[in-house]
Amino acid sequence: AQKITQTQPGMFVQEKEAVTLDCTYDTSDPSYGLFWYKQPSSGEMIFLIYQGSYDQQNATEGRYSLNFQKARKSANLVISASQLGDSAMYFCAMRDNSNYQLIWGAGTKLIIKP
């Protein structure tokens, strides 16, 4: 069965430091996609970055990068030079070919300290 695990319920990070948010997944389908979303206190889900299972390189989008380790089934989000506005909940999600539905992790609450 598909599953997403985020083991860090919460994290405190000093402003301007880099932060890594962990995500491990489980699927038997060789074709899948991994997504990271940010949810600020206002509630909307903001898409950050996508990694496909067949992508050869780690995805990057501005200050966001995805550390994709396929053999370990790990897709950690790295935020470089954190800013106060990065404080939010962060969710890892996966979709595979079995049903095209997104499976969600429980999320990590990130707080950036000034």
Added chain:
Amino acid sequence: DGGITQSPKYLFRKEGQNVTLSCEQNLNHDAMYWYRQDPGQGLRLIYYSQIVNDFQKGDIAEGYSVSREKKESFPLTVTSAQKNPTAFYLCASKSPGTVNTEAFFGQGTRLTVV
């Protein structure tokens, strides 16, 4: 601007009442989704629709109903049969595709039973 609009932002329901949450999108997306989010948790799928006049139950459909009469609209009714409806509800849509297309979200409706 294209996007997804959910209304109302806050909704209060008395015990035994049905309420309907609105979700409208102008992104021309075929697929639409309703999720429920409880405090400190990830998203759980209630219902989804891949095309007009068709929809399927998600993981927690009991006590909810939907309709998809127009491509742009996917309203969710929380019925009196839903025993614990207080939660944050998010609507999403996505374009046709397989694993690699991200979902776009509305700003959510916070439902409280009083």
